[in-house]
Amino acid sequence: MNCILCKHGETAPGFVTVTLQRGETTVILKGVPASICENCGEYYLDEAVASQVYAMAERAVQDGAEVEIRRYAA
Template sequence: MTCPLCKHGETAPGTVTVTLQRGESTVILKGVPASVCENCGEYYLDEATTSHVYAIAERAVRDGAEVQIRRYAA
């Protein structure tokens, strides 16, 4: 698909690092599957992956993590 952001690149399957912050908590997930633009590097997660990423981050915040770095696992 053509990247909706830059309008020049095509997206291709790849993996990315996602960083989420809420309050004093920072959650970093490495190796998250995504569609990545070859031109600008913007990435897009599908709905199931997004839900899983948010669930992981929510658990970390609930557990009081200040910084948590994890490898993504489906």
């Protein structure tokens, strides 16, 4: 797939670190599978992975976490 952001690079499968913030909560998820642009480094999550990432972040917010660092697990 061509990168939507830079329009020059091709994406390839890999793993990224995703950082999400809401209010006072910061969630860092390591080892998230994604398609990564070889040119600019922009990454794209498929729908199932994105849903899981958001669910993990929502749990952290609900638990009142200030900073949570986790390894992604499918």
